[in-house]
Amino acid sequence: MIEILSPREVARARDTGALVGDILHTMKRQATVGTNLLEIDEWTKAMILEAGAESCYVDYAPSFGRGPFGHYICTAVNDAVLHGRPHDRVLADGDLLTLDLAVTLRGIAADAAISFIVGDARPVESVAMIETTERALAAGISAAGPGGRIGDISHAIGSVLSADGYPINTDFGGHGIGSTMHQDPHIANVGRAGRGHKLRPGLLLALEPWIMADTDQLITDTDGWTLKSATGCRTAHSEHTIAITDDGAEILTLPTV
Known part of the structure; x- marks a missing residue:
């Protein structure tokens, strides 16, 4: 299904996107050395419920997961990159943490992800990976606009x-x-320009470049959900929800705090 939202629905999407951005910004600030991943999940739950929103993850049970996800945010550490299921793990200095969040507010969903280094350490390769996904995301957003094609975004x-x-x-x-x-x-995070679905105002897209340092192969963790690099290498992931507008693309998931 491909939805084209009305101007009123896009306005609601801005509210959802701002909530997602604010929660991720808050969790990044609170995720310090010694923080437990389950604490991040509880803090996220509290912010979602306080806003009168709903988690897109708690009851999420697609074919590639093992049962309902059961948590409010994805927390992927180091070699984990997608669908990171929160568990009893304490963050250490230099850990590469990816937080991925999707919520629904007043009937409209928004989805975003950020990767960052915990603590004071700054591993050069990890920082470079994060910067690459952020630049790729910016390039994809720049390529999105009315009359363009999905392939333009993938190619960028x-x-x-x-x-x-x-x-x-x-x-x-x-x-x-x-x-x-x-x-x-x-x-897809690679493609040919000029191909694919035509972009129209009112279309919402979640763009999410993600990479693994030395492989394109994933393995599934024993939790049945968390996807990790097959070689154990580090990973990074950046994501925004955007709305196609009459003259380009609007980022909906920027923080307001």
């Missing part, structure tokens, strides 16, 4: 990732979003 993202020498996995990527979290069209 993939060009940045490839230029920096990272392998690209095509099993998981960006997606449409609206009244539900995951919708068509799929947005």
Whole structure:
């Protein structure tokens, strides 16, 4: 299903996106050395419920997961990159943490992710990976606009990732979003410009470049959910929800705090 939202629905999407951005910004500030991943999940739950919103994850049970996800935020550490299921783990100095969050507020969903280094350590390769995904995300957003194609976005993202020498996995990527979290069209992190679904004002897209340092192969953790690099290498992931507008693309998931 591909939804085209009305101007009133896009306005509601701005509220959802701001909530997602604010929660992620708050969790980044609170995720320090010694923080437990389960604490991050509890803090996220409290902010979602206080805002009168709903988690997109708690009851989420797609074919690739083992049962309902059961938590409010994805917490992926070091070699984990997608669908990181919170568990009893304390963060250490230098850990590379990815937080991925999707919520629904007044019937409209928004989805975003951030990667960052915990503590004072700054491993050079990890910092470079994060910066690559952020630049790829910016390139994908710049390529999005009315009359363009999904392939334009995929090509822009993939060009940045490839230029920096990272392998690209095509099993998981960006997606449409609206009244539900995951919708068509799929947005691969590599592609050919000029191909794919035509972009129209009112279309919401979650763009999410993610990489692993030395492989494009994923393995599933024993929790049945968390996807990790097959080689144990570090990973990074950046994501925003955008709305296609009459003259370009609007980022909806920027923090307001």
